[in-house]
Amino acid sequence: MIRIEDLTVAFGETEAVKHVNLELKPGEILGVVGESGSGKSVTALTLMGLISEEARITTGRILFDDVVLAEAGRPKDKALYRKYQGDRMSMIFQEPMTSLNPTWKVGRQVEETLRLHRDLSKEERRRQVLDAFTAVGLRDVEKVYGSYPHELSGGMRQRVMIAMAVILHPGLIVADEPTTALDVTIQNQIIELLRKINSEQKNTMLFITHDLNLARRICQRIAVMKDGRVVETGPTEEIFETPREAYTRRLIQAVPSRIKKTRKTENAVSPDKADNILEVRDLNVYYREGGNSLFAGKRKHCVVENATFDIKVGEILGLVGESGCGKTSLSKAILRMNKNIQGSIVCREPYPQMIFQDPYSSLNPVKTVGWLLKEPLRALGRLDPSREMTEADMEAAAYDMLRKVGMEESYFHRRPSQLSGGQRQRISIGQALITRPRLVIADEPVSALDVTMQAQIMELMLELQEELKLSYLFISHDINVIYRMSDRIMVMQRGRIVEIGDTEGVFRNPGQEYTKLLLKES
Amino acid sequence: MKYFAKKIITLIMTLFVVSVAAFVAFQIIPGDVVTSILGTEATPEREVQLRAQLGLDRPPIERYVNWITDVLKGDLGVSYRYSKNMNEMMPVAELIGDKLPVTLWLAAVSLGIIIVVSIPLGVLWARSRSRVADALFSVCTQVTMAVPSFFLGILVTYLFGIILKLFAPGGYVSYKEDFAGFLGYLLFPAISIALPKVAMTARFLRNSMLTEMKSDYVRTAYSKGCTDRRVMYAHVLRNALMPVVTFLGMIIAEIVAGSIVVEQVFGLPGVGRLLISSISTRDFPVVEILILYITFVVIFVYFLVDILYRVIDPRISNR
Numbered sequence: 001m002i003r004i005e006d007l008t009v010a011f012g013e014t015e016a017v018k019h020v021n022l023e024l025k026p027g028e029i030l031g032v033v034g035e036s037g038s039g040k041s042v043t044a045l046t047l048m049g050l051i052s053e054e055a056r057i058t059t060g061r062i063l064f065d066d067v068v069l070a071e072a073g074r075p076k077d078k079a080l081y082r083k084y085q086g087d088r089m090s091m092i093f094q095e096p097m098t099s100l101n102p103t104w105k106v107g108r109q110v111e112e113t114l115r116l117h118r119d120l121s122k123e124e125r126r127r128q129v130l131d132a133f134t135a136v137g138l139r140d141v142e143k144v145y146g147s148y149p150h151e152l153s154g155g156m157r158q159r160v161m162i163a164m165a166v167i168l169h170p171g172l173i174v175a176d177e178p179t180t181a182l183d184v185t186i187q188n189q190i191i192e193l194l195r196k197i198n199s200e201q202k203n204t205m206l207f208i209t210h211d212l213n214l215a216r217r218i219c220q221r222i223a224v225m226k227d228g229r230v231v232e233t234g235p236t237e238e239i240f241e242t243p244r245e246a247y248t249r250r251l252i253q254a255v256p257s258r259i260k261k262t263r264k265t266e267n268a269v270s271p272d273k274a275d276n277i278l279e280v281r282d283l284n285v286y287y288r289e290g291g292n293s294l295f296a297g298k299r300k301h302c303v304v305e306n307a308t309f310d311i312k313v314g315e316i317l318g319l320v321g322e323s324g325c326g327k328t329s330l331s332k333a334i335l336r337m338n339k340n341i342q343g344s345i346v347c348r349e350p351y352p353q354m355i356f357q358d359p360y361s362s363l364n365p366v367k368t369v370g371w372l373l374k375e376p377l378r379a380l381g382r383l384d385p386s387r388e389m390t391e392a393d394m395e396a397a398a399y400d401m402l403r404k405v406g407m408e409e410s411y412f413h414r415r416p417s418q419l420s421g422g423q424r425q426r427i428s429i430g431q432a433l434i435t436r437p438r439l440v441i442a443d444e445p446v447s448a449l450d451v452t453m454q455a456q457i458m459e460l461m462l463e464l465q466e467e468l469k470l471s472y473l474f475i476s477h478d479i480n481v482i483y484r485m486s487d488r489i490m491v492m493q494r495g496r497i498v499e500i501g502d503t504e505g506v507f508r509n510p511g512q513e514y515t516k517l518l519l520k521e522s
Numbered sequence: 523m524k525y526f527a528k529k530i531i532t533l534i535m536t537l538f539v540v541s542v543a544a545f546v547a548f549q550i551i552p553g554d555v556v557t558s559i560l561g562t563e564a565t566p567e568r569e570v571q572l573r574a575q576l577g578l579d580r581p582p583i584e585r586y587v588n589w590i591t592d593v594l595k596g597d598l599g600v601s602y603r604y605s606k607n608m609n610e611m612m613p614v615a616e617l618i619g620d621k622l623p624v625t626l627w628l629a630a631v632s633l634g635i636i637i638v639v640s641i642p643l644g645v646l647w648a649r650s651r652s653r654v655a656d657a658l659f660s661v662c663t664q665v666t667m668a669v670p671s672f673f674l675g676i677l678v679t680y681l682f683g684i685i686l687k688l689f690a691p692g693g694y695v696s697y698k699e700d701f702a703g704f705l706g707y708l709l710f711p712a713i714s715i716a717l718p719k720v721a722m723t724a725r726f727l728r729n730s731m732l733t734e735m736k737s738d739y740v741r742t743a744y745s746k747g748c749t750d751r752r753v754m755y756a757h758v759l760r761n762a763l764m765p766v767v768t769f770l771g772m773i774i775a776e777i778v779a780g781s782i783v784v785e786q787v788f789g790l791p792g793v794g795r796l797l798i799s800s801i802s803t804r805d806f807p808v809v810e811i812l813i814l815y816i817t818f819v820v821i822f823v824y825f826l827v828d829i830l831y832r833v834i835d836p837r838i839s840n841r
Contacts, residue, residue, distance in 0.1 A: 050741055078750075086746035098738040102837055103760050113746045148836040164746070 001026060002047070002172055002204060006060035008072070009039075009046050016042040018228040019059065024172070029198055029205040031219030031236070033212050033251065035450045036421075039228035040208050044174045046070065047206070048091050049081035064089065064172070087117040090165035094177040096157035100149040106157075107145030110164045117168060132163040137193060154323075155186035159193070166197050173197075174206045179214065185322055185517060191218055210450055212251050216240060224248050250452065274312040276348070277439050277471045278334065283307040283343035285326070285333045300340065303329040305495045307343075311439065316465065316472040318486030318503070320479055320518065326495040327475045331441045334473070349439040351380060353432035357444035359424030363416040369427055370412040373398035376435050401430040404467075406460060422453040426460065433464060441473045446481060458484060479518055483507060491515050529828075533821050537814055544813045545586050548806050555602050555804040576602060589810070599807040603800070614807050618793065618815070623697055625785070625792035627705065629778045631712035632719070636773065640720045644727025644766075648735070649754060659728075663721035675714040675787035682710050694789055711788040715781050719773050726769050730762040737761070763834055771827035778823065779816040 002024040009017040017039040024030050032040045045051040047062055049069065061071040064084060070076065090113075093099040101109055107129055114125045126145070133141040136159045149157055158178065165173055175194065179187040195218055198205055209215050215222055215236070222239045224232040224247065232245045243249045285304035304326040311317045319327055332338045334345055335352060353376070356362040363372060374394045381388035389397070399409055405426040416424055425445065432440055442461065446454040458481065465472060474485050482489060482503075489506045491499040491514065499512045510516045556572050557564055573579045577588065592599060598618075600611035647659045669677075683691040689710055695703040734740065735758060743753045782794035793812065800808040831838050 045741075048745060050744055082747045082749065084747075085744065091742075091745045093738060093742060095738055099742045101739040101743070101757050101761070103835055104757075112743075112748070116747045150837045161742075164742075 001063075001065060002206075003063040004043070004047060004060070005063065007043065007046065007057065007062065008059040009042055009051065009055050010058045011055050015058070016055070016228055017046065020225075020228075020230050022223060022230065022233075024204045024206060026171075026204055027198070027202045028221065029195075029207055029219045031207045031209065031215035031222040032225055033209055033215050033222055034225035035210060035251075035452060037227075038225040040225045041176055042228075043225070044091070044176055044206060044208050048089060048174055049076065049078075049085060050091070086113045086170075087168050088170050089172040089174070090168075090170045092158075092161050092165045092173065092175040092178045095181050096154060096161050097149060097181075099161060100157060102149055105146055105148055106152065106160045107147075110160065110167060113164055113167055128167065129163070132167040133160070136160075136163045136166070136197075137189070138163070154182050155189065158182060158186070158190055162190075162193060162197070166201060166203070169201050170203060172206070173203045174208070176208045177210070178207075180209070180211075187214075194218060212240075212451075224251065253455075274314060276310040276346075277313045277315075278311040278348070278352075278473075279344075279346040280310070280334070281308050281344045281346075283330075283333065283341060283345060285329050285338060286340040286342075287329070287338070288340065303495055304333065307497055309490055309497065309500055311471050311473060313438070313471055314465075314469055315488065316474055316486050318482035318489045319473060319475045319492060320477065320482045320489060321492035323477060325492045327492055328443060329495075330492070331443055331473065331475060334441060347439065349437050351383070351435055351437055352439040352441060353435060353437040355425075355428050355432045355440060355442040355445045358448050359421055359428050360416075360448070362428060363424055365416050368413050368415055369402070369419075370395070370398050372416075372427060373401055373430050373434055376431055380435050397434060401434045404433070404464065405430045421449055422456060425449060425453075425457050429457075429461065429464070433468065433470075436468070438469070439471045439473070441475070443475045444477065445474075447476065447478065454481070461485070491518065529825055533818070533825075536821060537817055540817045541590065541810065541814055542586070544810050545582075545589075548804075548809070549582055553804050555806065558804055559602060589807075593811075598811050601800075601805055601808050603803045603805045603808075614811050617808060618796070618811060621791055621793050621796050624790055625781075625794065626778065627697065628708050628712060628715070628781065628785075628790065628792060629774070631705070631708050632715040632777050632781075633774060635712055635716035636719050636723055636770070639716070640723035641727060641766075643720070644724040645731065645754060645759065647724060647728040648731035649750070659724075663725050666717050666721040667725075669718065671714055671718065671781070672783045672787055674717060675711065675784050678710050678714045679787070691788075694791070707788075708790075711781075711784050711790060714784050714787070715777055723766060723769060723773070727762060727766045730765050731758055734758045734762045760834060764831065767827055767830050767834065771823050775820040775823045778819045 004020055004022040007017055007020045008015055020039070020043055022030070022032075022043070032043065034040045042051065042055070046055070046057065047069075057070055057072045059072050062069045067080075069081065069084065100106060107126070110129045110132065111125050114120060114128060118125075120128070130141045130145060133144055138144050138156060138159050144152065144156065144160070149160075152160065158181075162178075178194070179190050182190060191214070194205065194207075197203065207215060207219055212222075219236050221234065222236050223230050224239070224245065226245075226247050232239065232243065232248050239248060240252060243252060283304060284302055284306065286300040286302050288300055307330060309317070319330070321327055329338065331354065333341050334347065335354060367375075374397075377389055377394045377397060399412065402409060402412060407423060407426055411419070411423070416427070419427070425448075429445070432442075445461070446457050449457060461472070462485070464470065472485070474482065476482050476485075486503050488500065488502050490497055491506075491512065493514050499506060499510070499515050501511070506515065507519065510519055555576070556569050556578065560568055560572065570579075577585060580588070589599065598614040600613050601617055604612035604617055606612050643659075647656070650656055650659065666674075679691045682688045689707055693707065695707055697704040731754070740753055740757060743757045748757070779793075781792075782798060784790070785792040785794040786798075793815070796808065797812045799805075800812065
């Protein structure tokens with residue numbers, strides 16, 4: 001039995017977690033759900049004794065089977081915690097790539113847990129690690145044992161992380177967004193695996209996620225957190241059927257679960273009449289092996305094969321597929337960022353624009369919002385003298401765009417670091433649209449955002465699409481997001497387009513096994 | 523194997539380009555070796571005679587081709603300035619061969635000191651939690667980094683040579699006569715070279731370790747129940763060494779190429795001093811070979827760094 005009583009965690013003067021009470025019954029899976037910044041991760045890390053040293057527990061305590069692990073006013077007992085960490089409590093992290101030491105073979109990393117807590121011979125340790133690998137569904141375990149993290153796929157890495165966490169059958173497993181960084185197809189397998197481990201080992205699990213739907217699939221009870229407080233706790237179905245808090249209702253609604261967008265009919269495209277803004281015929285996209293070095297090989301690697309499709313004026317074409325299937329390579333070819341192609345691309349928009357996934361790293365941090373919004377206009381003026389603008393016109397256009405993406409004028413002189421993730425993505429969208437392109441490629445534009453943020457950004461993109469008569473190539477690995485946004489859907493698998501058709505049709509009646517799999521697992 | 527072939531081709535190409543550049547530079551810079559050798563005894567007839575003797579009356583391209591063919595055959599030519607005795611010219615190979623061990627040993631001792639001292643120091647610094655220790659480390663490294671090496675050399679000579687009398691300033695012993703004494707004498711110049719580099723490397727390693735400490739895998743290591751010590755040495759150090767290795771590579775290239783100032787201050791007959799005197803006397807055959815040597819050293823050290831990368835970080839594969 002694990003109890004968190006009246007826990008408050010402060011960083012300096014700021015309280016990240018405020019008077020939280022949580023109780024985990026033996027063998028249950030408790031979901032902690034909230035947006036980023038709600039204090040769910042801080043709670044979990046404090047429970048695990050992994051919170052950074054600047055953090056202080058100002059009220060309350062944490063009990064593990066009646067042993068007080070941490071308490072307000074008492075310095076952290078590292079020695080006590082070390083006996084629990086890895087042995088009786090363990091953690092699965094969000095990002096399986098960075099959470100494993102890149103310079104150690106994964107077998108040795110899992111083995112370290114055994115070495116720290118058990119007195120076993122070398123052979124015995126190795127055997128147990130291999131068994132654990134088999135138990136988490138890894139194949140070819142000997143080979144995995146001797147591999148480095150970068151040699152494994154994301155799903156395999158997360159299985160290794162899970163093997164590391166469960167090898168000593170700990171009483172408590174804390175899983176912090178364990179599937180967020182993975183593809184939909186892998187997500188489901190990992191959830192199944194966690195459920196299986198829970199039923200076999202009878203561990204108590206604390207499952208942290210921003211995704212209520214995901215929590216619904218695995219948790220018996222759910223605690224909803226907001227601004228450092230638990231605002232609602234209850235059995236999963238009760239939370240979904242009769243949410244008490246407005247916040248919970250908003251979280252449930254924010255989940256883009258098959259809510260079809262509501263577009264005005266007059267704006268919807270009638271497929272026969274409209275002109276094509278983009279025509280792609282028999283397109284092959286290649287990458288040269290070995291990059292651009294003097295000695296780079298002449299061999300080319302084909303990443304997109306035989307792609308043929310159109311995008312009509314005013315249409316949103318959703319492109320879905322797992323990571324590595326060629327989605328980004330295709331969009332780079334359309335933007336002429338990769339000229340190593342065969343086949344034809346006819347684009348009626350001379351300067352198509354792109355919205356990127358990560359609003360944190362794709363905005364230059366030393367520039368102001370105003371400068372960032374004007375930059376595409378300056379660049380365009382240099383490319384195309386007929387579209388050169390005066391500084392005053394650019395300024396006016398930037399203010400106008402700032403309003404269009406739903407932000408106040410006072411943000412004009414701020415820098416990206418002073419903005420939230422959602423606000424940054426609004427600026428990215430503004431950057432893409434300020435040159436008035438008719439075709440915009442959006443590469444996973446909402447994947448780095450919270451669910452509530454996701455809903456707002458998708459809403460914004462749809463509004464702007466109507467207002468400015470845009471066409472989107474909307475790329476996502478999230479089939480729910482695609483469903484919400486797209487008029488038609490294109491499914492890619494290993495560089496090939498395997499299915500293309502109107503959204504409702506594909507969803508109701510998928511023609512390919514792979515599409516069925518994608519739909520089932522979302 | 524393909525990797526090595528690429529590296530060797532790059533090396534040869536670079537050496538060729540550098541040798542041409544050095545040759546051209548020597549054509550352009552003012553000053554004439556013949557007048558420099560003859561000095562006040564110069565007469566037009568003797569100048570013509572010496573020019574012919576040194577082959578300087580030939581067109582530049584022919585001279586370069588002759589020179590490079592000789593070098594490729596293993597004949598590095600003779601020095602314009604140094605002579606063995608009254609009748610014999612000094613071969614460049616012999617001249618450099620004489621000085622090279624001094625510089626190489628000096629570099630080896632300095633590098634040994636840098637590695638042995640800076641790595642534990644950097645780790646210790648990264649682990650130090652108290653503000654006093656941190657400030658102390660910070661001030662010490664700041665000061666040692668800021669002091670120029672000639673001044674440091676003078677200080678070391680003064681402190682160890684004149685006050686503590688641990689070595690005799692100016693009492694250089696040739697490695698041919700007394701190797702132990704030679705190494706003993708090298709210790710103090712090596713300290714002068716190493717001290718600022720130790721401070722830089724330690725600071726570099728410390729910063730790198732502190733950055734690495736924020737990585738996700740460190741949190742994973744703690745979640746398994748690792749102690750602070752284990753996290754530092756087993757997990758963080760190896761990852762943190764990557765940028766340090768690059769930095770060490772730069773240092774090695776610098777000191778193997780000859781620490782001109784320190785050789786001067788301690789009166790060491792090394793490559794650095796030879797380079798300075800040869801440039802000032804327009805002793806082209808010597809300078810050209812020394813420039814090729816330095817180029818080779820720099821490229822070779824970076825090659826070693828490249829290999830070391832692959833050893834430390836498995837993510838970098840042989841492309």
